[in-house]
Amino acid sequence: AQRVTQPEKLLSVFKGAPVELKCNYSYSGSPELFWYVQYSRQRLQLLLRHISRESIKGFTADLNKGETSFHLKKPFAQEEDSAMYYCAGVDNYGQNFVFGPGTRLSVLP
């Protein structure tokens, strides 16, 4: 079965420190992977997707097929990065999106 895991429920870092939110997936075939973010009192929104290979708000994520991982990284965390982050995957058919349990990132001043 398709599955996305995020081992950390809560991650706290100080402002300016590097941050890495972990995501692992279990899929057959070649899934597409995403990171969604939910800021306080806002709706969930797409942060980035692996096929675009772009950096959004300083965040990057590389798909590692050997380790079946899609970790989200940022070299210097900012307080406004505090939010709930969800890793998600979609199968080859492109419509069944599966989400991980989420990691709450808290960036301390």
Next chain:
Amino acid sequence: DAGITQSPRHKVTETGTPVTLRCHQTENHRYMYWYRQDPGHGLRLIHYSYGVKDTDKGEVSDGYSVSRSKTEDFLLTLESATSSQTSVYFCATNENTGELFFGEGSRLTVL
């Protein structure tokens, strides 16, 4: 923002009563989804729709039904609400672009 609105945004009800949540979109997206968000579980798919009158079950569909009589509306019904259905419910849409657009969520409390 894909023009997705959910109603009601907050509801408190009693065990055994029926509840219907509505999702309305203005973007003419083909695919619509209902998720529930619970601590430690993230977002879990309840039901989804791939067109008018075309729906399918998700991971946690027991106790829920859906209907889609128009492209823009996707209704989620709890026939007889239970306390385990206390949750935040999110509607989302997709037009085969790989990006989900979410509503603001509906917080349901079942006493």
